[in-house]
Amino acid sequence: MTGKHSCLGLLVWALLLIQSSQAFFSLPSPWGYRCASQNGTCIKEEKTGISGFTTLAHCKLTCGPHGVIWPKPKTSELGNEVVQFLPSNIDYRISAHPEVSALLREALAVFKNNLDQYNPKYSDGTELWNDQYDSKTVAHKVFIDITVSGMDTHLTLDTDESYTLAVLTKEDKTTATIIASNFFGARHALETLSQLIDYDENTKTLILVSTAMISDSPAFSYRGILLDTSRNFISVKAIERTLDAMAANKLNTFHWHITDSHSFPLYMPSLPKMAYYGAYSASQIYYPADVKHVVKYGRVRGIRVLPEFDAPAHVGNGFQWGPQHGLGNLVVCENREPWQSFCVEPPCGQLNIANPNMYDVLGQIYKEMVDLFGPIDLFHYGGDEVNLNCWNTTDEVTDWMTENGFGLDEKAYYNQWSVFQEKSQDLLTKANNGKKVPGIIWTSHLTEAGRADVYLNPHDYIIQIWTTGVDPLIGELLDKNFRVIFSNYDHWYLDCGFGAWVGEGNNWCSPYKGWQAVYDNSPIKIATNLTTSFDRKLVLGGEAALWTEQADDAVLDSRLWPRGSALAERLWSDPDHNWQPAETRLIHQRQRLVQRGIQADRIQPQWCHQNEGLCYL
DSSP states (O other), X not given: XXXXXXXXXXXXXXXXXXXXXXXXXXXXXXXXXXXXXXXXEEEEEEOOSOTTOBOHHHHHHHSSSSTTOSSOOSEEXXXXXXXXXXXXXXXXXXXXXXXXXXXXXXXXXXXXXXXXXXXXXXXXXXXXXXSOOOHHHHHOEEEEEEEEOOOOOSOOXXXXXXXEEEEEXXXXXXEEEEEESSXXXXXXXXXXXXXXXXXXXXXXXXXXXXXXXXXXXXXOSEEEEEXXXXXXXXXXXXXXXXXXXXXXXXXXXXXXXXXXXXXXXXXXXXXHHHHHHHSSSTTSOBOHHHXXXXXXXXXXXXXXXXXXXXXXXXXXXXXXXXXXXXXXXXXXXXXXXXXXXXXXXXXXXXXXXXXXXXXXXXXXHHHHHHHHHOSOSOXXXXXXXXXXXXXXXXXXXXXXXXXXXXXXXXXXXXXXXXXXXXXXXXXXXXXXXXXXXXXXXXXXXXXSTTTXXXXXXXXXXXXXXXXXXXXXXXXXXXXXTOEEEEOOHHHHBTTTTSBOSSSSSBOTTOSOOOHHHHHHOOHHXXXXXXXXXXXXXXXXXXXXXXXXXXXXXXXHXXXXXXXXXXXXXXXHHOOSSXXXXXXXXXXXXXXXXXXXXXXXXXXXXXXXXXXXXXXXX
C-alpha cells in the first residue's frame, strides 16, 4: 500500500471510530431510577428490562412531595407521570389589566428563555435536541392560562405574592392554570412551572409533570440580597445575572449599596462631578440608562431594586469638588490617616454636619436617586459606623458645635446625628414629591440599648440588624415596635471566611458561612429567644449581604449562589426543620442555576446528585 493510500485508510478508520463512538454514547443510559416513596429519594439502579425505571430527570421532577421545586411551596401535589413536548409548542392566554399583561408577556419571554437553556450541549456547542421525534411528542401542546385580578405592578411590603398553579393533561394537551391577585404572584407561578420541567436525556425533549396542584405564598414580605458596588465595581451584566438568580429563588429585593467612601460610581446629571471625582474609571460608571434598565429588569423578575445612600459615614471619594465650587468641605476626614482612628476601614470620610451646603447637595442626591429608582416604596439611609472621633477632631465641626452651644460630649454628637437623620428624611420626602416612605437604617450607636426610640420613630424607620443573632438589642427593638430586617453577620454575611484584605490571617467575620448555616438561621426563632412576646408582623424578613472588598465580577456568582438559594427557602417557606431534608433539592437547584448561566459554586460531586442520600455523615 502506498503512503497516500495508507493515510487515506487511516482517515477512514478514524472517521468510523468517531462515528461509532458517538453512536455508542448516544445510546440510552444503562442506569434507571425509581422513587423511594418513604423518603422521597431517587434510587439509582441498573436497568434489567423490568418496567418501573425512569430517567433521573423524570424521577427528580416527580419524587417526593415537592419534587425539585425551590423554594419549597406551601402545599403541593405532584403526579408520577411526565409528558414530552417541544418548547415551540408552548402557547398562552392572559386575562389581566393591560399594564399587568404587558409585564406578564415579558415574564413569559424569560420563562421560555429559561427552558431553552435546559438542554445540554456537546463540547462543540451543538444542542442535543433530536432531529426526529415521535408523532405524540410533536403533537403535544402546552397551554399556559394566566388570570390576574389586581392591577399592582410595583412591589410593596403589603403586596400579596401568593398564587395557585394547576397542571392538568388531557390527551395531547397539558394546561397550566395560574391564578394570582397581582403580577408578582403570577410571575412566581411561572417560576414554579419552569421547575416542573426538565430536559430528558433519552428522548432529547422537554418533560413536564403531567398533573400538579400547588398553592403557595411567602412567609416573609422582604427577601433580599445586598450587593455592594462601591468597594469594587460590578458590571451591569453581572447584576443582571444576580437578578436572574434571585428570580429563580423567588427573592424579591435587590438592595443596591451603590456608593461608599471608596467610590461613587453613579452618574447624576445634576451633579456630574460626583462620578467625575468618585468613579474608579470612566468605564466603571452607572449611567441613568443603566440604573433604569436594572430597575426594569428586576421588576419583570418580581424584584424591587432598593437604593441605598449610606450616610453620614461611608462617604468620601466623589465629594472633593465642593471647595472649588464655593460650597466648602462637604466631607470631613476624607482619606485621613491613620485611618484606624477615624473610620472602620480605609478610606475614611463623613459628611460635614457643620456645612449647610452639604444638605443642599444631599437633597439633590436624593432627588436624582428617586428619579432613577422610582417609584420607591422604601429607601435605605445606611446610617451605620459613624466615628465620633472624626467629627470631634475636625476644627470646623467642633467650632460649630461650640458656637451653637451643642457641647462636645458623646451625647451632643448623637443628638446632632439624629438631627441629620431628621433632615435627611425631610429631604427625601421632598424629593419624593412629598410622599413619605419607610426608611431603613442599619443597627448602629444610634440604635443601641435605650437609644433607638429616643432618636427614631418606629413608624418611620425599619431597623436592619447586622449584629449577631444573639444580640439582646433585637428583643428591645421588637419590644419597642420597630420593624426589623435580619442580616446578622454570623449567618448571613457572605463575604466572611476569606483571607484578610488588610493585614494577614482571616477577615473579621470569619469563619465562612456555609449554605447549611444560612439555611438554619431563622429570624422567628431568634426573635422568640430574645423577647417574651412580639408581633410577628414586625419581622419583615431578611437579607444576605455581599460586601465586595474581596469580590468583583470574577467571583460574584460563586459568592452568592447557591448560598443565596438557602436564604431564599428560609425566607419563602420558613421551614420547621433544619437543612438536611432540603439538601437534595438544593443540590438540584444549584444545577438548575448553572443551566441558566449562573456560575454557582459546586458544593458536592455530581455523583451525589445522581445518588441521592448517600453523601452524608
